Amino acid sequence: xxxxxxxxxxxxxxxxxxxxxxxxxxxxxxxxxxxxxxxxxxxxxxxxxxxxxxxxxxxxxxxxxxxxxxxxxxxxxxxxxxxxxxxxxxxxxxxxxxxxxxxxxxxxxxxxxxxxxxxxxxxxxxxxxxxxxxxxxxxxxxxxxxxxxxxxxxxxxxxxxxxxxxxxxxxxxxxxxxxxxxxxxxxxxxxxxxxxxxxxxxxxxxxxxxxxxxxxxxxxxxxxxxxxxxxxxxxxxxxxxxxxxxxxxxxxxxxxxxxxxxxxxxxxxxxxxxxxxxxxxxxxxxxxxxxxxxxxxxxxxxxxxxxxxxxxxxxxxxxxxxxxxxxxxxxxxxxxxxxxxx
Amino acid sequence: xxxxxxxxxxxxxxxxxxxxxxxxxxxxxxxxxxxxxxxxxxxxxxxxxxxxxxxxxxxxxxxxxxxxxxxxxxxxxxxxxxxxxxxxxxxxxxxxxxxxxxxxxxxxxxxxxxxxxxxxxxxxxxxxxxxxxxxxxxxxxxxxxxxxxxxxxxxxxxxxxxxxxxxxxxxxxxxxxxxxxxxxxxxxxxxxxxxxxxxxxxxxxxxxxxxxxxxxxxxxxxxxxxxxxxxxxxxxxxxxxxxxxxxxxxxxxxxxxxxxxxxxxxxxxxxxxxxxxxxxxxxxxxxxxxxxxxxxxxxxxxxxxxxxxxxxxxxxxxxxxxxxxxxxxxxxxxxxxxxxxx
Numbered sequence: 016x017x018x019x020x021x022x023x024x025x026x027x028x029x030x031x032x033x034x035x036x037x038x039x040x041x042x043x044x045x046x047x048x049x050x051x052x053x054x055x056x057x058x059x060x061x062x063x064x065x066x067x068x069x070x071x072x073x074x075x076x077x078x079x080x081x082x083x084x085x086x087x088x089x090x091x092x093x094x095x096x097x098x099x100x101x102x103x104x105x106x107x108x109x110x111x112x113x114x115x116x117x118x119x120x121x122x123x124x125x126x127x128x129x130x131x132x133x134x135x136x137x138x139x140x141x142x143x144x145x146x147x148x149x150x151x152x153x154x155x156x157x158x159x160x161x162x163x164x165x166x167x168x169x170x171x172x173x174x175x176x177x178x179x180x181x182x183x184x185x186x187x188x189x190x191x192x193x194x195x196x197x198x199x200x201x202x203x204x205x206x207x208x209x210x211x212x213x214x215x216x217x218x219x220x221x222x223x224x225x226x227x228x229x230x231x232x233x234x235x236x237x238x239x240x241x242x243x244x245x246x247x248x249x250x251x252x253x254x255x256x257x258x259x260x261x262x263x264x265x266x267x268x269x270x271x272x273x274x275x276x277x278x279x280x281x282x283x284x285x286x287x288x289x290x291x292x293x294x295x296x297x298x299x300x301x302x303x304x305x306x307x308x309x310x311x312x313x314x315x316x317x318x319x320x321x322x323x324x325x326x327x328x329x330x331x332x333x334x335x336x337x338x339x340x341x342x343x344x345x346x347x348x349x350x351x352x353x354x355x356x357x
Numbered sequence: 358x359x360x361x362x363x364x365x366x367x368x369x370x371x372x373x374x375x376x377x378x379x380x381x382x383x384x385x386x387x388x389x390x391x392x393x394x395x396x397x398x399x400x401x402x403x404x405x406x407x408x409x410x411x412x413x414x415x416x417x418x419x420x421x422x423x424x425x426x427x428x429x430x431x432x433x434x435x436x437x438x439x440x441x442x443x444x445x446x447x448x449x450x451x452x453x454x455x456x457x458x459x460x461x462x463x464x465x466x467x468x469x470x471x472x473x474x475x476x477x478x479x480x481x482x483x484x485x486x487x488x489x490x491x492x493x494x495x496x497x498x499x500x501x502x503x504x505x506x507x508x509x510x511x512x513x514x515x516x517x518x519x520x521x522x523x524x525x526x527x528x529x530x531x532x533x534x535x536x537x538x539x540x541x542x543x544x545x546x547x548x549x550x551x552x553x554x555x556x557x558x559x560x561x562x563x564x565x566x567x568x569x570x571x572x573x574x575x576x577x578x579x580x581x582x583x584x585x586x587x588x589x590x591x592x593x594x595x596x597x598x599x600x601x602x603x604x605x606x607x608x609x610x611x612x613x614x615x616x617x618x619x620x621x622x623x624x625x626x627x628x629x630x631x632x633x634x635x636x637x638x639x640x641x642x643x644x645x646x647x648x649x650x651x652x653x654x655x656x657x658x659x660x661x662x663x664x665x666x667x668x669x670x671x672x673x674x675x676x677x678x679x680x681x682x683x684x685x686x687x688x689x690x691x692x693x694x695x696x697x698x699x
Contacts, residue, residue: 020655022600032599032624034647034654097646131654163656184653257374258364282374296645296663303638303645303663304439305376311526311666312376312473313362314505321638321645321661324653 017046019160033131039089047112048160057150063093074145099129182211183333186218187326193222201226206275243342257282297322359388361502375473381431389454390502399492405435416487441471524553525675528560529668535564543568548617585684599624639664
């Protein structure tokens with residue numbers, strides 16, 4: 016019998032959930048509650064892509080590395096960062112017992128991580144240069160009984176919708192946390208110029224944030240965020256430098272949202288957050304022990320949340336924010352251009 | 358000028374906080390806001406000790422490894438686990454500008470991690486066998502302006518007080534989370550037979566928990582927890598096996614507290630927790646990405662907290678729970694005996 020969690024697709028080690036597995040099976044035919052997807056594009060997790068670029072150097076070597084990971088693991092699960100990404104494709108076959116409400120021919124994006132999605136590549140990634148996080152490809156993916164997938168909107172290009180879905184947990188959880196903190200709460204977004212960062216700024220504003228601060232790494236990104244009008248204050252500092260972060264932000268905030276995809280941002284977030292405040296960590300580069308021991312070492316009574324990528328309704332919420340905010344759209348375009356030329 | 362966070366003690370890399378540093382300076386004389394402590398005992402973090410045992414094998418090799426880490430880093434900061442522990446000693450000198458309210462001659466325990474405490478060992482750890490987490494030694498440690506240290510109680514042996522302080526963040530945060538969840542909330546403690554686990558069970562009960570479940574790895578530990586009377590239900594399962602955890606716990610709980618010091622317990626916690634519920638991760642072996650992606654992959658709308666080791670008043674709260682609960686005391690003794698003979 017198949018499992019709604021995909022246990023029946025785990026090859027090794029036996030008895031773990033798909034995300035913890037070293038290797039998944041992509042074998043056909045489908046189980047009755049599964050969905051088969053023709054893949055057309057992967058969207059790699061930013062931390063994963065950065066790590067692969069640093070380890071392998073040239074775009075061609077990155078392409079080979081990604082193809083090899085998928086071939087060996089039956090999923091795109093970066094063994095160093097532990098992260099994956101998401102994909103876009105078309106529903107080819109829906110099992111008779113599937114509860115995902117999908118129909119053959121739907122163009123969809125998966126909203127569960129690639130780290131637990133059985134995936135097979137059929138074209139050796141030959142249409143991808145190895146540059147940027149979006150990977151055009153031909154292949155097949157399998158969704159389980161409890162997977163989450165969103166049908167793509169018709170008013171946005173697919174690549175753009177995918178970029179929004181990829182980070183849609185951040186604005187949804189930011190909305191919830193800022194509402195809990197209360198109207199007028201001060202909010203800081205580390206990495207406010209990125210995709211999850213700009214959506215989180217927009218979500219915080221809509222949720223009733225008072226003072227709203229965006230921290231970015233460079234003057235040019237600062238100019239872009241200022242032009243987008245998403246924050247009351249835009250400050251420039253290296254998020255990995257706790258003392259610089261604290262100096263740049265000034266008086267401590269009630270809520271800090273960490274959207275910077277490099278390691279070492281935990282202590283800056285702690286120093287910038289007032290006692291009794293909340294930090295939401297969305298970066299997959301977050302170190303659990305560094306966050307826990309950092310707050311303890313600084314005697315900081317802050318609530319620290321692991322950014323859960325799933326909040327009910329998160330995809331629609333993020334799309335709606337994106338459509339309503341020209342500033343967010345401008346930053347997404349800026350980011351895509353920046354990534355393409357980096 | 359000295360920094361209350363100890364920035365002036367960082368040798369490399371420059372400009373980071375002490376916990377992030379590779380190496381700290383133990384140089385004397387003291388800065389005006391510092392406190393010098395004659396060290397008599399270290400209490401290693403459980404995850405760190407376990408890793409050292411697995412990597413180095415014999416007790417003598419573990420002893421050498423610990424001495425070498427302290428010599429090279431100027432602090433007891435396990436480079437693999439990223440964790441440390443705490444220490445016990447006597448105040449030798451109090452700087453004229455110190456705000457820690459300590460007096461020369463006070464016997465104290467540090468409540469900040471060894472990963473950020475400048476530490477020098479003078480006896481080569483010659484009085485430690487290399488077995489167990491408690492390390493008798495002679496040496497010197499330095500506390501900064503914002504460190505936290507508790508004067509040892511006179512009604513408990515020092516080693517016991519140290520063991521309680523070492524995990525005192527867990528019951529304090531459990532208390533807060535269970536009260537937020539509301540009276541009668543169901544609570545699961547993974548690793549309920551350990552030190553942080555048994556104190557968390559006692560804290561949950563006092564905070565008004567309804568159904569209270571302890572999960573432990575072995576029948577003998579199950580018997581001990583049952584005898585201690587700290588939970589309504591005691592179940593035996595491997596916390597690293599999500600499906601086994603879910604089966605053992607049965608209906609999902611409102612609050613799950615993770616006190617198991619081995620990697621791979623994130624997904625069991627997610628599967629055992631109801632949508633809308635909260636998970637508190639206290640184990641330093643927690644993987645941030647595994648927690649984040651696991652909840653997303655299981656489409657679980659759970660709030661996940663990084664267990665902050667600092668909650669105001671946590672030391673006194675833990676001591677008070679310990680004194681008031683014969684069951685907790687029994688499990689601590691059981692645990693100490695078990696560790697000593699392992």
